[in-house]
Amino acid sequence: MESNTQSPDIPKWSALLVEAVNKPGLILEAYNAFHRYSVGNQLLALVQCQLRGIQPGPINTFPKWQELGRHVKRGERALTLCMPITRKRRDENADTNDEPSREHTYTSFAHRARWFVISQTEGEELAAMPIPQWDAEQAVANLNIERIDFDSTDGNCQGFARKRQIAINPVAQLPYKTLFHEAAHVTLGHTAEGDFADGETTPRSLREVEAEGVALLCCESLGLEGAAYCRGYIQNWLSQGTGSNADAIPEKSAQKIFRAADQIIRAGRTEPEQSTEAEQ
């Protein structure tokens, strides 16, 4: 999600995340209005709407609105979202001389100003878009994560993650929050490096903040209990400072958090997904 051409009024992912941490309700509002888009883009869209006084609602590109029988009003300025761009690259380092150099495609991300909210358009009425249902077991299965029995004897432990397995304490105080947190450790690649048992004694490392950030985005987007706890945890961590990056989560961590939350939410949707921001 990097871009060299980022305009100055587009916040960094870390700034967007800190904004969401400090403003309860922002994530839910963004999800309700823009759930077809990635979690990062949802917040990006909402923040731009708020800055410009635009009523949040369905967003589409100029040609897509035309297809839907609406047109963008004169003088309206497009919203900027981050979109994947497929590029081609020739492989110059082929192993053998026999093979011709092959072409590889790869995806990078760039910010583009191409989207308009429904309130910036006029024309035919649009059918309301229902918010998709979400199922935890389906999410876990689609993420290729196995739920195992909770076998820890540590009374403080809420859950743990090992490789691609997670376990949630049957009497966990916030079971969904713990599920998202443990699934995040797996999705973020933390468990490839070691096991995670999460209790009161867990060190406040960056990995914990990443997992808790994912849990915050998931809990609040889906309206499940636990967002307030996550928020408090991250605010506490931020207020303690982290060396040279005293007031923000590292940009790379923020990107990872948005991506993992997006994967977990999409994996649990029980209704067919409509096209997303890949459309141009």
Ligand SMILES: [Zn+2]
């Ligand atoms: Zn943890």
